[in-house]
Amino acid sequence: MKILVLNCGSSSIKYQLFEMNDLSILAKGTMEKIGLKGSFLKIEKPNGDKVVFEGEIIDHQAGIEYILGVISSEKHGCIANLDEINAVGHRVVHGGELFNSSVLITDAVIKAIEQTIELAPLHNPPNLKGIQAVSSVMPKIPQVAVFDTAFHQTMPEHAYMYALPYSLYTKYGVRRYGFHGTSHRFVSKQACEFLGKDYNNQRIITCHLGNGASLAAIQNGESVDTSMGLTPLEGLIMGTRSGDLDLGVLTYIMDKEEIGINSANTLLNKHSGMLGISGVSSDMREISAAVAQGNKRAELAYNMYNYRVKKYIGSYAAAMGGVDIIVFTGGIGENNDFVRAGATEGLAFMGLEMDFDKNKTIKGTEAIISKSNSKVTCVVIPTNEELVIAQDTLIIVNG
Amino acid sequence: MAQNIVEPIEDYGLSKKSKPKSLFSKVGIIGFGTSGQAIARIISRQGIEVTFIETDEKRIKAGLAGLERDLDRIIGNWGLTESDKRAILSRVKGFTDYKKLEGCDLVLEAILSNKRESSVEDRKEIFKKIEAVVEPYAIIATNSSTSVITELSAELEHKDRCVSLHFSTLSTEARLVEVARGLHTSDEAYDNTAKFITMLGKTAIPVDESPGLVTVRMFVPLINEACHILMEGTASMEDIDFATKESLSLAIGPFEMADKIGLDRIFRWSENLYREFGDMHYKSSPLIKKRVRANQLGRKTGKGFYTYDENGKRIK
């Protein structure tokens, strides 16, 4: 059983081909600059060879054709025939309130995804293009949509409603949706498996800290709150996103700087976060290096980052009436022990005794980083969204 | 030892049939003054290569410096990031030789012609030079709103590919581009142009070929009328601006508008429209004429109706 996982962005396609029998990755690559000058496909073969295919890729349709061509080629491929692919799983960013789990793609599903374009005007259209391209090249193959928002659809009203006029919710669907659902779901389950706990009877806080970052509160297997909102801007401080912000500050800046909605969006999404505070970079590794050289602003940015994560942990502990497991994942969560330590320091009152020495030694592997007598268990669990998409696809296709 | 290999992707197409050429991967611009730069920025922002032609190396350098300043200003206003700027600049290249336009899917003439009488002749000449180097399907367009495209394309071999494209002069952020077709313009050329405008994230407004199209026809009388009111002493400049803004729900008033567009440009527009229509209310106001003669052209020279600092911020 082979499953192709596609993540179609506005001008890029990332793919992985899984052999589901042993969950091995047969092929993996990234296509960029689709529809633009200088488009290319970059793959890394299992033997470590890197191949770049250059040429004109005019749209997602052509892109997917080339990807399938490469996968099935004698020289750089891994399958003899496209029929060997049993199903395709797509990452779809926004499922609105219409999808609370992964689904087999039908005409009705496509219509529904089209309906949520309003909420994700940048992301859903390329996702749809990918689906349509696969349909036209491999009309018979079953396709599955896995939504970033679906896992969070279990949030109760008190967590997803904003204190705005109710009509804005009924009119435009303004509410908290949350993102990274696939990752929060995967690592929370994986943590329970790793610890031998019953997933349906735990209070878990998952910290997905990557370039984008969010926390989720998961109670008895269901997401009950998460830090990203209607858009991925809310919540934690991120690489270039501000996270939580006084709305009065937003209108104040727009007024003082005389900027419109577009520039305000660019300001808060591209110029802010760790980059904006530190003035160094949006990359935690570069900020760490700056801290080591005594850069005060970089240090401040770090302190703010950790403090924000810590406050959210406290907040979700209160939301669930306590916490049993705290999970760190994502590029920063898996590799940055300084963030993990900063975010969990001083939480003994809620039953967390960290093993800070062990924490320092963990990079990108599954591990417990709290002490054995700690009431709350803190773990590092590497995320793997593509694998979740492949597994969801398999389950749905097998009925 | 792992290797790094580069190959052409075309060998891996599922169906080996030849792919249609992707539209608008390269766009040419003739003349790299303020409008040329602004249009280049909009186009390059969308990932399209821009090749511009200027008369000499000095002007190429000055144009690129102007584009960079503009990008810095936008970054300062939070509209773009440093990496956007690098990407945009990397796609814009300037030359003096028209041959470099080879391979362009669309070439837009955006020259600033000061010689009123000869401007049509200049543009016709440019159109011919463009046609000599681009493929027959490539679109040739003018950004001039007061020249008539049928006239500019009259001496070309493939007249059907010519359109008039008018980007908003006042705000490059404006979401519209006026597209006028001439007598010869084919449906295909018009549709492709509209597709191109959509790629830029803007809406194409179809207009009939008429000097001034829609927007310039609106600007000129508005600014002229404001000058009349001022000359009559009915109200002060600031108050006319304020009253117009508030009552017509505009972002800026007529004098601010004139300074932003450039008085030389307003002057040329007025003269052209007056010549075309013979209607007095297009005739340029003496207040504008006087300032143009004194080279007080508005924001770009630091003085027009108002006075500006070097960053274009109004001081008086």
Place this chain on the structure above:
Amino acid sequence: MKVIVLNCGSSSIKYQLFNQLENGEKVTIGGEILDHAQGIEYLLGILISKKYGCVANLNEIIAVGHRVAHGAEYFNDSVLITKEVIAGIEKAAELAPLHNPANLAGIYSINKLLPHVPQVAVFDTAFHQTIPPRAYLYGIPYSLYEKYKIRRYAFHGTSHKFVAKLACEAAGLDFNNAKIITCHLGNGASVAAIKNGHSIDSSMGMTPVEGLVMGTRAGDLDAGALLFIMQKEEINISVANTLINKHSGVLGLSGISSDMRDLENASYEGNERAIKTLDVYQYKIKKYIGSYMAALGGVDLLIFTGGVGENDSNLRKLVLNGLEFMGFEQNPETANTRGKIAFLSTPESKVKVMIVPTNEELVIATDTYNIVSKG
């Protein structure tokens, strides 16, 4: 020995006259005047009038204390008003364009009418000036902090400090060696985290719109959501400000009222939207308590104050429900207390939970008296 306390808003003046501050404070007269221009002159007239007055002679007034909304980064304590102080309040008006000018108008009026009476400014923001940078800065370009001083200032400082101190006395705790969370729930609402006598975080931000759900203010909201709404509804900045300050919060969500008493009544009658709104309201407070608990590294004392906090027992129960894990035991006998100092926790409870009625005017009067009699 009388002190006037003035709270000059944009369209009203609230006043109280305090007597005998040195031994047992007492309010002699209080009220509200809606006309601003001549309001203070009328007010002084009333004070000395035979019919309603309580002062024989204006000379009896030894000082006037003003509530001033925004002290920016200039003021971290109450101060005697001098020319320099006035200049500082004027500069801070950039950040509070609706409030500081009204406060200043009050100061100017007293200057004119009672030129020899010393005046004191008590700032809403002063207590929170001890908040550290990691909590007061936003995740936006640092240049915006340098250019406009955009940061968290937080408000209700006078109230947070007053109730925290008073609660410590009642609970036998040392204010300078305790971890305290104060919930000031009135029409405006904010939570503060107080460690060893210093505010270290608070939920309101540069403006009072951030944080908890309030009567008509939205509180925390995805900034992207506001931009989305501005685009969809085609509204400008000033309309957006009205939306988030006047049409949102409890009023917007419930569609009923901005007054929690109306909400409570509607929820007893089974009104769905009222019940949901109460739930959103309480949940946000609960999350802030958890968040500040983490910030403080635990908590010794949790305090409810303000109109809603002092009186709405149903809401308090909703908030406290599920917080037992932090070491708090609810005392069912005191749960329904209204408007007076009381313990909501059992004597054995590790974390003490209290109701402490606030009294900002008294703090202003006391600060004023102390500053004037010292100087």
